Amino acid sequence: MLGLLVALLSLIPLAFIALATIEVGWTAAIKILFRPRMAELLLNTVTLLGLSLPLCALIGVGAAWLVDRTTLPGRQVWHLLLAAPLAVPAFVNSFGWVSWFGGRVEGVVGAVAITTLSYFPLVYLPVMAALRGLDPALEESARSLGYGAVRTFWRVVVPQLRPALLGGLLLVALHLLAEFGALELLRFPTFTVAIYEQYQSTFNGPGATMLSGVLVGICLFLLLGELSLRGRTRYARIGAGAARAAMPVSLGAATPLAFFGLLLLLVLALGVPLASLGRWLILGTSTAFPLRELFTTTAHSIGLGVAGAVLTTVFALPVAWLSVRRRGVLATVIERTTYIGHTLPGIVVALAMVMVAVRYLRPAYQTTGLLLVAYAILFLPLATVSIRAALLQAPPVLDEAARSLGANPLVVFWRVTLPLLTRGIGAGAVLVFLSIVTELTATLLLAPTGTETLANRFWSYASEIAYGAAAPYALLMILISAPTTYFLTRAGRWQG
């Protein structure tokens, strides 16, 4: 019952976009859809996807292979550093580049390069987890059947990495579609950027709704594409026992090449934005440290993050419970439905919440509650996935053992289930918290007037080209999100 309510809540944005699109009417819709501006947006969006996705795949898989399967020294350090770009929000990364190199990084090249540098860890992490989970006996069997190291990798390892790779690429694609801040700074308009501009200029215009409809269409298309590509094949280790570590491939003379290649990648992805921030903090003429303001915005960000994490966790508990303990068609539908919100770009969810509030629930407009609900819709799966994984570690047989020892169902929940879930609940809540702190678009649209967050304030300074003034806010966001990076490198299965 609770699960059903949560699923319905997740459907609000999608339902709203569908409804609003119908309201616009055919003639108006066609007029909007076939403007030259539309062609430009579509071309930009497709170009971005077409170039960034292969690059992310190449860098993600290549880096994972180098770190996990070769004799490259310092694998622990590399692993941490390669996940680290996730701690720098893409809009901060592009801020670093644009504020330093100006117009030279604007346009398609800059957009592709910077989004790739920001999002390749989304491929690297799941591929790495999959590599580590592979049974080396498969590779050893291939080797004994006469395959060389390289052929074994292509014919045996890569096919098994497919689910992880596709899952990672889907995440990158959804992030690319939802990206607003980075692309706006790079002057590379995609649908999301255009929706924001439309919203700013006309507020409740049919233009923004229609663009949202197209964007949602692309998202759903990608989702289905990933599902069909993934196919029905199951890739699981058969048999029990812990996997041994695979025998590493010797890099030999190529070691320095691999070493400096990864180093260059990290310099571009982490070094440049961090150095740029440092540069502004030290040299910027507009740099100021208004301590009081920094403190209140940080407090707002953290407060919203904590409240949002709590609300999301409360929503996620029944969904995770249903999907593990009450398996069935309805439970699966409910669980899958909650992923829709995560698939939709923040701007679409925010837009839908604004419109729904303005039309049907006026008092909710401009309230923190509405913003928190939007966060919950956006980040619900992050919490569900962690709680689900923890629930799987608490099989029903433990409940039965406790029951037979004289504990009634409430006591069982309190003494057995809850203690086993705390880690999962905590992990999910931390992920949601950090996603909220670095969230830009929904916060920009929905934060009540007067609630200034780090992302909000950073954005208003950055778009006024007050780079020095923006830098301290960016630094605070990175400092708050840095711990997640470490957390993500520890957790193998962090994304569905």
Add this chain to the structure above:
Amino acid sequence: MSEVRVSGLTKHFGAVSVLRDLSLHVPSGSLTVILGPSGCGKTTLLRLIAGFMRPDSGTITIDRQVVCDEQQSLPPEQRQLGYVAQEGALFPHLNVFANITFGLPRRERRNADRVAELLDLVGLEPALAQRQPHELSGGQQQRVALARALAPNPRVVLLDEPFSALDASLREGTRQAVAAALARAGATAILVTHDQAEALSLATQVAVLQEGKLAQIGHPADLYQAPTSADVATFLGDAVILPAVVQQGQASCELGTLPLRTQLADGPAEVVIRPEQVAIAPATAESDVTALIIERTYYGKDALLKLILQPSGTTITARVPGFVPALSNQCVSVTVQGEVIAYPR
């Protein structure tokens, strides 16, 4: 000391009938082993007694207290039963001490003497009390699970295939320790297994379950030596089954005229002979029955021979001590030792 009575128990899962009108008496202080092939309903029976499921019909009585019938069912926490699951199901967030004291009232949960006593009962060192479950071997986990089940002094202990997840090397030792602990605690216990050797070696009473029905119940030796049907006989161990004719308390078959363990009316029958009853010796001119050895599988302490009876060509098996030299492709004389059982044909 408590007894369990099950009567007329029936359970369906959808269209599949798992238990059919099953009745069973578990005497006080006994270790009753429910033995059956997988899918015979033995685990379902245990879960019904534990209260994790409700039967379609039938009653379960523990010490004259009806714990479930058509109208009502006592929840598992009020049945005062101990339950040991297949892989122990120790609570992973609690150490051994906290696992064992889980079922005790709050004020007794700090009682280190009781924990030490229980660990000793299941044959474990008191020092293990501070370990986490994942730091124990499979056999140790099962023993802790038993100590946890015994801690609140349950009326009956239920064990669901408690040794099946263990390595062969750990299984025997753990079995002995568990049986000894149950005997010392004087507990009534019901253990479910599909392993014949386990059932015969541990039980004071074995109940053979086949297709949701009780096929036979009794002392292990009675069951093995006098199974009431050929099905039970072959399920409990290797058997040679030959057509025979019963006349005046003796069965005549290809292996000669053999004395019967249980009386049977005259007429056509089939006899069941255990391979270890078949003895071989070098063939002589006086030999009544001769056979050719065509295969020998050597196990160390004994060996299983495949024989072709001459001249009929019927194949039988014989179990002989391991020291008997291999006589492959040789003709031997065959005799049957001890009494056999027969069923009307």
